Amino acid sequence: MLCRIGDLRNRDVISIRDGSRIGVLGDLEIDTVTAALSAIVVYGRPRLFGLLGHEEDSVIPWSAVTTVGEDTVLVDFTIQRRPAKRGILANFWEKT
Numbered sequence: 001m002l003c004r005i006g007d008l009r010n011r012d013v014i015s016i017r018d019g020s021r022i023g024v025l026g027d028l029e030i031d032t033v034t035a036a037l038s039a040i041v042v043y044g045r046p047r048l049f050g051l052l053g054h055e056e057d058s059v060i061p062w063s064a065v066t067t068v069g070e071d072t073v074l075v076d077f078t079i080q081r082r083p084a085k086r087g088i089l090a091n092f093w094e095k096t
Contacts, residue, residue: 003068012072013042013060015079022058022079029059037062040073 005028013022023042031038039062044055060077067074 001068008068008073011069013040014072014074016066016074016076017078020078022060022075022077025073026057040065040075 008025008028011025013025014020015022023045025040026043027041028037029039029041030036039059042058042060044057046054058079060075064075064077065073066076
């Protein structure tokens with residue numbers, strides 16, 4: 001299957017370890033010395049509709065990519081996400 005870099009963008013990136021959706025493929029890293037793909041980049045999710053910036057980008061090594069399909073890219077990789085912050089009311093309801 002021949003594919004251009006522009007065709008790979010906006011494909012869902014799915015982890016085969018736990019089946020979770022990591023995000024959308026945004027960019028590729030290419031080693032200019034060897035002219036080989038070195039990693040894929042999944043841009044971080046926006047915080048509060050992008051008003052508070054974005055989470056950190058995930059750089060997944062090309063060796064972790066197992067399959068490139070028509071709509072998805074499967075990777076043998078998991079992202080360590082921070083647990084969601086809990087609000088003041090959640091702590092209040094636990095104490096009562």
